[in-house]
Amino acid sequence: MNPAMSSWVALRRRTEFRPGRSILVLGATGNAGRMAVQIARHLGADGIVAAGRDPKRLVLLTDLGATDVVSLAGDPAQSADKLAEAAAHVDVVIDYTWGAPTERAIPALLSRRTDRSAPLDWIQIGSMAGPDITLPSSVLRAANLRIMGSGQGSVTAAGIIAELPSLMTELSKGTLTVAALPRPLAQVEDAWTAPTEPGQRVVLTVTA
Numbered sequence: 568m569n570p571a572m573s574s575w576v577a578l579r580r581r582t583e584f585r586p587g588r589s590i591l592v593l594g595a596t597g598n599a600g601r602m603a604v605q606i607a608r609h610l611g612a613d614g615i616v617a618a619g620r621d622p623k624r625l626v627l628l629t630d631l632g633a634t635d636v637v638s639l640a641g642d643p644a645q646s647a648d649k650l651a652e653a654a655a656h657v658d659v660v661i662d663y664t665w666g667a668p669t670e671r672a673i674p675a676l677l678s679r680r681t682d683r684s685a686p687l688d689w690i691q692i693g694s695m696a697g698p699d700i701t702l703p704s705s706v707l708r709a710a711n712l713r714i715m716g717s718g719q720g721s722v723t724a725a726g727i728i729a730e731l732p733s734l735m736t737e738l739s740k741g742t743l744t745v746a747a748l749p750r751p752l753a754q755v756e757d758a759w760t761a762p763t764e765p766g767q768r769v770v771l772t773v774t775a
């Protein structure tokens with residue numbers, strides 16, 4: 568629920584994500600990012616650009632709905648360039664990284680945008696690559712960039728709770744898939760460090 572909720576709530580409460588819109592998921596190789604790709608597809612996204620570092624996890628995202636994948640591994644300037652080429656015209660960014668990748672991505676994307684007055688909703692959700700960015704003021708003047716966050720506080724508790732039943736329905740229907748690897752809580756010490764297949768998520772279970 569938690570990784571899925573992050574983009575479900577953002578796309579339904581922080582922006583108006585209609586079918587036909589396009590999206591970039593920064594940090595798509597993570598647990599929340601994998602769900603964001605699937606949720607964007609479920610909500611009718613036309614284009615879904617998935618960006619992340621882990622090559623084995625990155626290739627799995629096409630089957631989940633990504634229409635383009637971009638590697639954030641390697642030279643940062645080259646990655647930002649590739650990202651801009653693939654995602655310059657998206658309507659929404661779901662950002663799990665922040666920090667250096669975001670700091671490079673924002674100016675790179677906006678400078679490639681043909682219609683800079685077209686709104687770009689940049690929704691900050693996680694900060695895996697760092698808590699801060701530096702943003703030149705000229706970027707904000709030269710494009711219709713709307714930076715916002717999504718989480719408790721930017722969405723009311725009542726608003727988040729109201730989203731849970733519909734998300735649970737989709738999870739139960741199998742619309743959103745998780746490659747869960749159940750391990751008993753009693754084996755947590757081994758499970759914590761045991762290697763997993765790319766995309767697998769260890770889920771600790773407790774039996775009464």
Ligand SMILES: NC(=O)c1ccc[n+]([C@@H]2O[C@H](COP(=O)([O-])OP(=O)(O)OC[C@H]3O[C@@H](n4cnc5c(N)ncnc54)[C@H](OP(=O)(O)O)[C@@H]3O)[C@@H](O)[C@H]2O)c1
Pocket residue numbers: 569570572573593594595596597598599600619620621622624639663664668692693694695696717718719
């Ligand atoms: N606000 C909310 O409602 C909410 C809800 C759930 C989660 N979150 C937050 O969302 C974030 C992601 O959660 P998660 O469960 O998906 O974590 P995760 O499974 O560990 O995934 C982390 C993602 O960030 C990428 N990443 C990490 N460090 C990076 C760096 N230095 N440069 C570029 N990419 C980097 C990883 O890329 P690679 O694996 O490819 O290296 C991966 O795509 C966390 O900050 C979490 O707290 C927020």
